[in-house]
């Protein structure tokens with residue numbers, strides 16, 4: 001009995017920790033911190049190749065973890081999954097289409113120009129708070145794997 005519990009516990013651990021090589025786990029979800037520079041749409045497409053999306057920063061806890069990890073990886077400014085490209089006065093997380101309203105972390109004076117700056121950057125210059133920026137700007141970016149973190153072969 002004891003032995004099978006131990007085996008089950010180990011299997012569970014492995015399943016929870018099963019992110020792809022180079023991805024990091026936070027609360028059962030896998031993330032990749034990408035050092036290449038892409039416009040927002042290309043960054044989103046790159047994430048999609050891995051069945052992932054640009055990170056949806058929808059809680060204070062997730063924002064704090066993101067900032068800590070960006071510092072560890074020496075990344076100064078990254079795209080996250082927020083945009084107002086669909087509707088200038090409403091910000092959404094894409095591709096979940098979840099409105100950005102319960103949790104926001106805009107820097108003072110941001111968003112500054114939703115008609116021309118329609119994607120969200122997390123930027124060290126603004127103490128890692130959010131800045132709206134032209135989606136055409138090439139930035140590094142963070143992907144998050146949607147759904148199960150288990151690897152299936």
Ligand SMILES: [Ca+2]
Nearest residue numbers: 112131132133
């Ligand atoms: Ca701005």
